[in-house]
Amino acid sequence: MIRLAWLILRKDLTVEVRSGEIAYTTLFFAVTCVLVFAFALVREGRPPEDGAAGILWIAIAFAGNLALGRAFERERQAETLRALLLAPAPRPAVYLGKLFSIVVLLGGTEALLVPLIALLFQARMLAHPFWLTAILAAGTLGFAAVGTLFAAMLVRARSRDVLLPVLLYPITVPVIIAGVRGTAALLQPEFEGGVVRFWFALLIAFDAVFLTLSLWTFEAVMTD
Amino acid sequence: MPKWFIRAAVVCTVMFALSPFVIANADYESTMGLVQKIFYYHMPSAWMFLVSGIVCGVASVRFLITGDPRHDRTAWAAAEMAVIFGVVTLVTGPLWARRAWGTFWVWDARTTSSLVQWMVAWAYLILRRYGGPGSDKLAAGLALFGVANVGFIYISVNYWRTIHPATSVVPKLPFTMGFPLWYCVASFTLLFVLLLKMRIRLEEQRATLDSLYLSLDEQH
16 A cells, blocks of 8 residues: 555656646745745844744645645546546555655745745744754644645535635644644744644644544545 | 424523523622623533534534435534534623623633634535535535544643633532523523424425436436
């Protein structure tokens, strides 16, 4: 199953490397999003206190929504989604492959967003690189786990573009809260280990519960 | 409609008509005075809001497992109840909080998770309305995630701080305040059951009508 998931991941990444469609649009959108915040919030060269963590996660959530929508829209337009589901592969493997390709894409976006926000908002983003990576990875996984399932479910629904954020954001509220609070704790002058660990543990628990639920639901909703 | 429905509807109407008098006769709470009486409607509606969420989640899971449209109809009806009782809860809550806490809205664990649960119920209805064919299963998936989510929101916000009155207050209330409260809980529960029943029946009749149309088409 892992091998099948890896094959789907490699297929998605190959398509992405050749066309660059989702990667470029997502990156550009995320950067634009951060710039809008910079224009709105930075006054006379002074960024708002404690704003960087929130802005990072808003940019991730917005860009993630865009990437998720496109990842499945492309399969639908090329009529390849049916082929993917007809392939002799268990459904959970298809889900995992799609999930990992979204996580890789968002990881790339974050790699650009973190230094950009550190620069524009004078935040100490790289003070604890290990914890920052851990929180970003756990948060992105949780966000993408729910998002991949919803985007896949909505492929055949009417008005799927508007429905994805409507369904996705209320459900991922805990990820946003834990991500923002955890990152904000990292940016404090004094490192608050207990606080960071709490939010990280919450994110891991969220990932575990929602990955399990998604693997089960994906099978049930993608049967017809 | 079953026979008990009309009788229960009459009882429910009478109970709600009498409820202002029952509440007016309750003792004054010493620090908040008249505003505290909002509580007699706030808490029962919040409970029914929670119950509708649970009913919707359980029915959705059963629908996902069995594929039986009866469970789907129950889940849909319960989601609508969640929106209605959620409105009552979220309107009466801030009115009470303005006096009790000095501010309309506080981001504590219960207000936040209620708000998000209410938004999930709205998302459910939006999906049913605009999702097109096949949205029943998608909505069931959403309801399942929404129920699983409540605990996470609760824990995450609770980590900051919580100023909501603890549930342990209720059993300790003196009779003059406890009786109106339980009276209102009973009224709201009855209202919930009646509305849910009515809504499920409407969907059942719609399904019957659809199948009749289909069989008519087949005959021609």
